[in-house]
Amino acid sequence: MNTLEQKSAAGKYAATLIENGMVVGLGTGSTVKFFVEELGRRVNEEGLDIVGVTTSTRTAEQAGTLGIALADVDDVDHIDITVDGADVVDAQLNGIKGGGAALLYEKVVAKNSRRNVWIVDASKVHEELGHFPLPVEVVTYGAEQLCRVFDNHGLHPVLRRTADGEPVKTDNGNEIVDLHLDTIPFPSELANWLANQVGVIEHGLFLNVADEVIVGGDEIQVLKSPALMY
Numbered sequence: 611m612n613t614l615e616q617k618s619a620a621g622k623y624a625a626t627l628i629e630n631g632m633v634v635g636l637g638t639g640s641t642v643k644f645f646v647e648e649l650g651r652r653v654n655e656e657g658l659d660i661v662g663v664t665t666s667t668r669t670a671e672q673a674g675t676l677g678i679a680l681a682d683v684d685d686v687d688h689i690d691i692t693v694d695g696a697d698v699v700d701a702q703l704n705g706i707k708g709g710g711a712a713l714l715y716e717k718v719v720a721k722n723s724r725r726n727v728w729i730v731d732a733s734k735v736h737e738e739l740g741h742f743p744l745p746v747e748v749v750t751y752g753a754e755q756l757c758r759v760f761d762n763h764g765l766h767p768v769l770r771r772t773a774d775g776e777p778v779k780t781d782n783g784n785e786i787v788d789l790h791l792d793t794i795p796f797p798s799e800l801a802n803w804l805a806n807q808v809g810v811i812e813h814g815l816f817l818n819v820a821d822e823v824i825v826g827g828d829e830i831q832v833l834k835s836p837a838l839m840y
């Protein structure tokens with residue numbers, strides 16, 4: 611299976627986890643797109659009755675077009691399950707997210723979900739975090755100054771830009787700085803340090819968030835969080 615087929619397989623498998631009456635967090639990205647597509651099919655063909663809570667305008671547009679009922683994150687009293695993608699997943703099921711600049715809303719929805727399932731192709735799974743630039747969402751005001759701070763700490767920051775050279779704007783109107791790190795040996799320490807920097811809105815380290823990771827392939831692999839194995 612190629613990467614796209616693996617993404618599609620993982621997305622379709624995740625859609626089988628959704629049951630009538632569930633409030634479902636809908637992540638963002640090219641893998642989630644397959645999940646939402648299959649969810650839309652089940653809503654329309656099987657009468658699946660769910661409410662979705664979206665993590666980006668992109669996903670909201672897709673889900674809306676497919677006729678999936680949507681609610682604002684503040685208008686639901688719980689979220690049963692959230693299905694989202696990831697850029698990297700390590701052996702502890704910690705991850706890097708935000709390659710599509712949706713990390714802030716994704717983290718808000720994840721933190722309010724009873725169960726978090728990530729869907730990935732096999733290339734995303736590694737022993738340790740790294741292998742993908744770590745996205746950090748920052749306020750526009752002082753973004754260049756913050757980049758200097760990151761640089762002084764050896765974090766190799768690059769302000770993310772569009773093809774036209776303009777800074778990428780998140781759904782929230784903020785900017786993204788990607789930290790080009792080969793490996794992240796101490797993710798908790800880095801997460802705490804980033805969270806303490808003035809101007810940082812959120813970072814893409816998702817630690818102890820995923821309960822399960824579904825890896826697409828000829829055979830679907832379901833990795834479970836060590837916390838769920840006992």
Ligand SMILES: O=C[C@H](O)[C@H](O)[C@H](O)COP(=O)(O)O
Nearest residue numbers: 639640641695708709710712
């Ligand atoms: O901001 C985007 C998200 O964190 C995505 O879930 C992540 O980048 C994975 O996206 P994709 O499935 O397109 O690789």
